[in-house]
Amino acid sequence: MSTLVLDNGAYFAKIGYSHEKVSVIPNCQFRSKTSRLKTFTANQLDEIKDPSGLFYILPFQKGFLVNWDVQRKVWDHLFGKEMFKVDFADTNIVITEPYFNFSSIQESMNEILFEEYQFQSALRINAGSLSSHRYFHENNSELCCIVVDSGFSSTHIVPYCRGRKMKEGICRITVGxxxxxxxxxxxxxxxxxxxxxxxxxxxxxxxxxxxxxxxxxxxxxxxxxxxxxxxxxxxxxxxxxxxxxxxxxxxxxxxxxxxxxxxxxxxxxxxxxxxxxxEMLFHPSDIGIQEMGIPEALVNSINNMPEEMQPHFYKNIVLTGGNTLFPGYRDRVYKEVRALAPVEYEVSVVLPQNPICYPWEGGKLLAENPDFEEMVVTREDYEENGHYVCEEKFDV
Structure with missing residues (x-):
């Protein structure tokens, strides 16, 4: 049985089978100035000859999936003949969702995945959890890491210990x-x-x-x-x-x-x-957003952790998301966290080779994990127990 991994971001969807390579595709629809009546979906953007005045129709607002009509059209396109030719009855799906997602959105997602598309089984998970899975896989001697996921809608800072996210340390900055x-x-x-x-x-x-x-x-x-x-x-x-x-x-x-x-x-x-x-990522107050910048939020998040774990977080800071591609981003995070951290702690900031697809790579590893079957909810399970079984199984 094949597993489809979909990191369903607010701007880009990172999608691919766990045994293949990832594709990065816009997770939205477009209308162009020249052909107002026609709507282009996802990678059909390449067909628009004149993308000036391009109008975006996004499924996400403020980091949450609210426009299901647009999201369905994008998914129909991704799962359809021209893209991934998904055989739903024989496919598991690993799909990401935001932190502290609303239960109404989770229920709609369960319904669409199981009742409309009829996937064989599904796992809903945060992108940061997939990033931490990848990081611990590569650094198996480490117990803790803290993931900075700076994407389209916002920036999340999430500490993980032995693969479990520490909810009391999660910070969200509304700058993306x-x-x-x-x-x-x-x-x-x-x-x-x-x-x-x-x-x-x-x-x-x-x-x-x-x-x-x-x-x-x-x-x-x-x-x-x-x-x-x-x-x-x-x-x-x-x-x-x-x-x-x-x-x-x-x-x-x-x-x-x-x-x-x-x-x-x-x-x-x-x-x-x-x-x-x-600079707004480091000083949101410059434009009147009364929030901490990334380095302060990192230190604040680590300070909320038990004292004996703090040194482990400082030396395992992982940067993911599109904003990390700005030249100088990693160096600035390191410099400011180093200045704020206790002198005796070692500080190390890791910028992966491909920070946009890093969570997807984690999902690929997870799909090959021997315990994968224990993590998913099967369609049978869902039909028997409804949303309740998903709430119980998915720690999001």
Whole structure:
């Protein structure tokens, strides 16, 4: 019997059979400016010739799955003929869900997986639990780890001990990739060019040019300098989707420091936005969100743990999620946690090679675990006992 592992993120779904490779696919639908009536689903995004003014229809809001119509269409597409050709009667599914998920959402998910799709068996689990499973598999001498999962909607910090999550240490920061992109859209619209409708393009800009500053004040001083002394400034050529299909950063030697451009060139000049936007992960209060940044929340979470376990958490900090891909992210987390942690404790921060697919890899390992059959709820079980059996079995 095959097992399908689906890390059902708020922006990307990471999906694949446990014996195959993972596919990373947008977990949403799109409407384009040019063909308003047609809706594109998941990886059909590639078919849109002009993604300017692209409108997103997301199944998730604030980190929770609320739009089942959209989610069903995405799943129909993923499980259907052109993607994974799922034979439901002969397939188990491992699927992720958010921490502290609402029971009404859990019940709807059970119903859809067992009654509509009729999977043979299912396991609902948090993405962080899969990440910890992968980490303990690779570092089997370790007893504890703390997972920082910084994704699209929010950032979660969750301590694990011997594979069990410690609920009293879970922290949620309501800053994720979506907020960063929206903030960058606002800054650019205010300073240079109206881009409030260009989520797709500005998300690309964010991924291409933003980085995490190691010394915010020093970078801020450099960003105010004129001409070539301003080493922070970058020029970003926006796509026009006819001759330029994808935006790109100009090489430093080709940059124009006079500020005068040829007509027709659509160029963004980015200075302090490059590091001020990711800074919100470390100081949410910069934009009025009264919450701790990631390093403080990490230390706070570890301080809620029994004292004898604390040194083990400090030396096993695991970073996952898309926001960890900002250059300088890992170094900044290490630097700030090191400054806040007791001197005698060793601090180690691990950034996996592929932090986006790390939980999926954990799900793949879990599916090969000899105890896997004990963890799942079978369709028979569900038909006999209903939601109650899922509540009992899944620790989410």
């Amino acid at each position: 990739g979506k907020l960063l992109t929206n903030h960058l859209k606002e800054i650019i619209s205010y300073r240079q060019l109206h881009v409030m409708d260009e989520t797709y393009v500005i998300n690309q800009v964010k991924e291409d040019v933003c980085y995490v500053s190691q010394d915010f004040c020093k970078d801020m001083e450099i960003a105010q300098l004129k001409g070539e002394d301003n080493t922070v400034m970058r020029e970003y050529v926006l796509p026009d989707f006819s001759s330029i299909k994808k935006g790109f950063c100009k090489p430093r030697e080709e940059m124009n420091f006079t500020g005068k451009y040829k007509t027709g060139d659509q160029i963004l000049r980015l200075t302090n936005e490059r590091f001020a936007v990711p």
